[in-house]
Amino acid sequence: AAPHGFRALDCDSVRHYVAARPPLQQRVGPPASVDSWTVREVGDGNINFVFIVEGPAGALCIKQALPYVRCVGESWPLTQDRVRIETEALAEEAAVCPEHVPAVYLYDKAMCLIAMRYLAPPFIILRRGLVAGATYPRLAGHLAAFLASSLFHTSAIKLNTTAFRQKQAQFANDEMCRLTEQVIFTEPYIKADNNHWTSPQLDADVAALQSDVAAKVAVSRLKAAFVGQPQALLHGDLHTGSIMVTAEETAVIDPEFAFYGPIAFDVAKILANLLLCYFSLDGHEAAAGAGSRQAQREWLLATLRDTWTGFVAAFTRLWDAHGGAGDLYPAALAGPAGGPVLAALQADFFAQLWGETVAFMGAFVIRRLVGIAHVADMDSIADADTRAACERRALHFGRRMLVEAAAGFTSIEALAEAAVAARSA
Amino acid sequence: AAPHGFRALDCDSVRHYVAARPPLQQRVGPPASVDSWTVREVGDGNINFVFIVEGPAGALCIKQALPYVRCVGESWPLTQDRVRIETEALAEEAAVCPEHVPAVYLYDKAMCLIAMRYLAPPFIILRRGLVAGATYPRLAGHLAAFLASSLFHTSAIKLNTTAFRQKQAQFANDEMCRLTEQVIFTEPYIKADNNHWTSPQLDADVAALQSDVAAKVAVSRLKAAFVGQPQALLHGDLHTGSIMVTAEETAVIDPEFAFYGPIAFDVAKILANLLLCYFSLDGHEAAAGAGSRQAQREWLLATLRDTWTGFVAAFTRLWDAHGGAGDLYPAALAGPAGGPVLAALQADFFAQLWGETVAFMGAFVIRRLVGIAHVADMDSIADADTRAACERRALHFGRRMLVEAAAGFTSIEALAEAAVAARSA
Numbered sequence: 001a002a003p004h005g006f007r008a009l010d011c012d013s014v015r016h017y018v019a020a021r022p023p024l025q026q027r028v029g030p031p032a033s034v035d036s037w038t039v040r041e042v043g044d045g046n047i048n049f050v051f052i053v054e055g056p057a058g059a060l061c062i063k064q065a066l067p068y069v070r071c072v073g074e075s076w077p078l079t080q081d082r083v084r085i086e087t088e089a090l091a092e093e094a095a096v097c098p099e100h101v102p103a104v105y106l107y108d109k110a111m112c113l114i115a116m117r118y119l120a121p122p123f124i125i126l127r128r129g130l131v132a133g134a135t136y137p138r139l140a141g142h143l144a145a146f147l148a149s150s151l152f153h154t155s156a157i158k159l160n161t162t163a164f165r166q167k168q169a170q171f172a173n174d175e176m177c178r179l180t181e182q183v184i185f186t187e188p189y190i191k192a193d194n195n196h197w198t199s200p201q202l203d204a205d206v207a208a209l210q211s212d213v214a215a216k217v218a219v220s221r222l223k224a225a226f227v228g229q230p231q232a233l234l235h236g237d238l239h240t241g242s243i244m245v246t247a248e249e250t251a252v253i254d255p256e257f258a259f260y261g262p263i264a265f266d267v268a269k270i271l272a273n274l275l276l277c278y279f280s281l282d283g284h285e286a287a288a289g290a291g292s293r294q295a296q297r298e299w300l301l302a303t304l305r306d307t308w309t310g311f312v313a314a315f316t317r318l319w320d321a322h323g324g325a326g327d328l329y330p331a332a333l334a335g336p337a338g339g340p341v342l343a344a345l346q347a348d349f350f351a352q353l354w355g356e357t358v359a360f361m362g363a364f365v366i367r368r369l370v371g372i373a374h375v376a377d378m379d380s381i382a383d384a385d386t387r388a389a390c391e392r393r394a395l396h397f398g399r400r401m402l403v404e405a406a407a408g409f410t411s412i413e414a415l416a417e418a419a420v421a422a423r424s425a
Numbered sequence: 426a427a428p429h430g431f432r433a434l435d436c437d438s439v440r441h442y443v444a445a446r447p448p449l450q451q452r453v454g455p456p457a458s459v460d461s462w463t464v465r466e467v468g469d470g471n472i473n474f475v476f477i478v479e480g481p482a483g484a485l486c487i488k489q490a491l492p493y494v495r496c497v498g499e500s501w502p503l504t505q506d507r508v509r510i511e512t513e514a515l516a517e518e519a520a521v522c523p524e525h526v527p528a529v530y531l532y533d534k535a536m537c538l539i540a541m542r543y544l545a546p547p548f549i550i551l552r553r554g555l556v557a558g559a560t561y562p563r564l565a566g567h568l569a570a571f572l573a574s575s576l577f578h579t580s581a582i583k584l585n586t587t588a589f590r591q592k593q594a595q596f597a598n599d600e601m602c603r604l605t606e607q608v609i610f611t612e613p614y615i616k617a618d619n620n621h622w623t624s625p626q627l628d629a630d631v632a633a634l635q636s637d638v639a640a641k642v643a644v645s646r647l648k649a650a651f652v653g654q655p656q657a658l659l660h661g662d663l664h665t666g667s668i669m670v671t672a673e674e675t676a677v678i679d680p681e682f683a684f685y686g687p688i689a690f691d692v693a694k695i696l697a698n699l700l701l702c703y704f705s706l707d708g709h710e711a712a713a714g715a716g717s718r719q720a721q722r723e724w725l726l727a728t729l730r731d732t733w734t735g736f737v738a739a740f741t742r743l744w745d746a747h748g749g750a751g752d753l754y755p756a757a758l759a760g761p762a763g764g765p766v767l768a769a770l771q772a773d774f775f776a777q778l779w780g781e782t783v784a785f786m787g788a789f790v791i792r793r794l795v796g797i798a799h800v801a802d803m804d805s806i807a808d809a810d811t812r813a814a815c816e817r818r819a820l821h822f823g824r825r826m827l828v829e830a831a832a833g834f835t836s837i838e839a840l841a842e843a844a845v846a847a848r849s850a
């Protein structure tokens with residue numbers, strides 16, 4: 001049930017909502033101008049409503065959660081506490097990397113809404129930019145910085161375990177986690193009404209996946225990690241549709257799935273979505289001409305590599321600087337930065353993380369080809385046979401990542417090379 | 426600060442406390458008999474006070490927590506919420522294996538006390554029985570059953586993840602976990618005032634441990650698992666001093682450290698304490714005569730093996746019967762008991778668990794030789810050189826388990842054989 005005082009907004013009532021709240025109203029325009037303000041509902045996500053309110057003084061963004069999943073309707077209820085989670089996660093992220101999250105102007109608990117900075121054009125959803133063929137030279141550096149700071153500062157490497165456990169309780173996000181457990185870690189591997197794929201082209205591939213014992217064992221490990229490995233405050237939904245970009249800037253939005261989980265989950269989700277785009281490019285070239293996406297292809301591979309290596313470097317720098325005061329690897333045990341013990345601890349940590357990241361990447365690739373939610377990167381390939389060829393290569397590569405993990409892919413460079421090979425296979 | 430209404434009891438006030446509460450009083454004797462009741466404080470643990478009240482009708486046990494650690498005093502404050510944890514953990518255990526926990530008669534929140542069944546002689550603390558040379562043929566079966574049922578039924582193999590997360594929040598036990606993090610996973614590996622060992626005999630061994638990079642990496646992994654791997658409701662302190670036994674019965678007491686953590690922690694703690702006893706036997710034979718502990722030695726090795734194998738068998742039976750309804754390995758993905766998918770999932774689960782169990786065993790052995798709390802098994806060896814010889818063998822074996830884990834010990838049988846070899850090395 002929605003909280004007392006809740007009502008669902010539409011374009012008209014949003015305007016009055018903003019006009020009635022001076023700190024918001026002032027950002028849009030003087031009271032006399034209210035009738036001239038424009039309001040657009042731009043929510044292209046699956047879950048919530050997003051309104052852009054523009055007037056003579058400027059614009060802002062209002063995101064409201066209804067008590068159900070937008071793209072399904074009232075038959076799929078969903079906790080509105082997700083707005084509190086999103087607000088508090090944005091605050092955690094803003095505390096450590098304000099340059100990569102939209103400023104929040106207001107959180108209205110009863111109305112289940114957030115008013116935040118409007119990321120105006122040229123800001124565009126990264127996935128849309130990628131589908132259109134764009135490249136973003138600063139993206140890898142920004143993603144590495146966002147991942148490292150948001151994950152490090154909420155981990156027990158930085159925090160004492162008391163604070164760590166308190167934050168874990170604060171970000172209890174049961175219903176949203178259940179959604180992930182269902183649609184990412186379960187449904188793609190069984191017969192489920194939500195599943196769909198390019199059919200009949202991929203029917204045999206999907207049948208093989210759903211009777212693949214090794215894949216079921218591997219994805220069950222990942223589900224166990226998702227449910228039982230609180231390591232840091234995750235964004236929880238860090239795909240290319242949760243990132244807005246320009247040539248200069250990168251902003252991460254939509255952390256309503258935030259919770260304490262395995263660090264590899266966030267890292268892998270963005271890498272997997274870059275890889276899905278990579279495997280889609282042959283489909284776009286089929287329509288637009290051979291080689292038309294070659295530069296983007298190379299940039300995507302470089303971004304994949306640089307995001308991982310940049311993340312490891314940035315996380316290590318934070319650990320060197322602040323890890324000694326945290327409870328997991330206290331200075332009394334780990335010794336100083338540059339010393340042999342801390343170096344060995346870090347090597348062990350990143351080796352473990354790499355294996356988990358590869359496996360999670362596999363699960364994220366698979367679920368976007370077989371499960372409930374697909375990606376525009378593939379869906380926008382009009383010809384079904386061409387699309388299926390791209391999806392099949394991605395699906396098989398995803399299965400390999402899921403099952404082989406670090407044993408099959410010894411480094412991010414090796415993984416990128418294997419992706420190149422898989423494309424021409 | 427203690428709760429409102431709290432007062433520390435002594436032998437005299439305990440009697441009046443019981444007499445004033447009819448449900449307790451009736452178990453001990455009629456009101457007219459109160460002056461004849463005897464009260465003994467028997468707490469030989471380090472943390473709390475335990476009173477036995479006996480009268481003509483029977484006896485009961487009162488355990489009270491003061492707002493500090495008993496053996497240290499007011500300078501080491503400790504949350505009295507540990508009594509709530511102990512009460513609720515006893516209830517969870519009683520729900521699934523009532524035959525192995527004492528019945529609770531009353532929980533008094535304000536007084537921070539539990540009234541429970543008095544485990545009268547011939548019940549004896551297992552560690553004391555072992556030091557005296559006793560064997561308990563039914564122990565392995567009972568431990569296997571207790572471990573399997575308490576751990577399985579509180580895991581997400583059995584539960585849906587919503588219930589799993591709720592129980593995790595219910596058993597938030599921050600201060601007690603901090604204690605474990607400090608005294609088990611940190612202090613033995615650094616210079617710390619709490620540490621002590623048989624000196625000077627073991628000085629070089631301890632110095633080697635404290636500059637052992639591989640040991641620090643391995644114990645840090647375990648600390649990370651302790652802090653960030655909620656898998657089931659653990660007892661949290663399952664050593665041989667938390668178990669009372671007769672020839673026929675086994676009762677597990679003292680779950681005040683209960684929390685959601687890695688299953689291997691509980692399994693390893695009891696196995697490690699059996700192993701510490703094993704390595705102590707040469708010291709007892711040195712005084713009592715060669716071969717005087719040979720039968721106990723063989724029984725200990727058999728108990729070590731049978732506890733692990735019995736635990737795996739019992740946990741598997743529960744999983745086969747109830748796992749399909751849980752969220753981690755739902756029937757829709759895992760298929761039926763006896764089928765190839767569930768068999769593969771279980772093999773993967775126990776392989777992972779075995780490696781973690783060996784490593785935790787190493788940490789538990791080490792901390793009882795070098796850290797704040799030692800074991801009577803070793804301490805009761807009067808001659809320091811003899812004791813040090815036993816402790817050194819245990820310490821080196823503990824280090825091997827910690828660092829090598831599953832790579833060094835491929836099965837419980839291999840581990841038992843290695844212990845035999847380590848003893849005569």
Ligand SMILES: Nc1ncnc2c1ncn2[C@@H]1O[C@H](COP(=O)(O)OP(=O)(O)O)[C@@H](O)[C@H]1O
Pocket residue numbers: 042043044045046047048049050061063102116117118119120125241242253254256
């Ligand atoms: N701060 C913002 N500025 C500009 N556009 C935004 C902003 N927040 C969201 N949007 C737009 O709304 C869409 C949906 O927002 P999102 O937070 O992802 O909602 P959902 O939770 O439904 O996925 C985004 O894809 C983007 O186009």
Ligand SMILES: Nc1ncnc2c1ncn2[C@@H]1O[C@H](COP(=O)(O)OP(=O)(O)O)[C@@H](O)[C@H]1O
Pocket residue numbers: 467468469470471472473474475486488527541542543544545550666667678679681
């Ligand atoms: N129910 C009981 N029946 C008989 N003796 C008990 C009982 N509970 C505790 N004891 C005795 O009191 C001692 C300390 O109890 P325990 O619960 O381990 O306290 P602590 O938390 O201080 O370690 C035990 O070692 C045992 O000798």
Ligand SMILES: [Mg+2]
Pocket residue numbers: 045046241242254
């Ligand atoms: Mg979104």
Ligand SMILES: [Mg+2]
Pocket residue numbers: 045047048237254256
């Ligand atoms: Mg969203």
Ligand SMILES: [Mg+2]
Pocket residue numbers: 470471666667679
């Ligand atoms: Mg005790």
Ligand SMILES: [Mg+2]
Pocket residue numbers: 470472473662679681
């Ligand atoms: Mg205790």
Ligand SMILES: [Mg+2]
Pocket residue numbers: 622623799800804
């Ligand atoms: Mg000692």
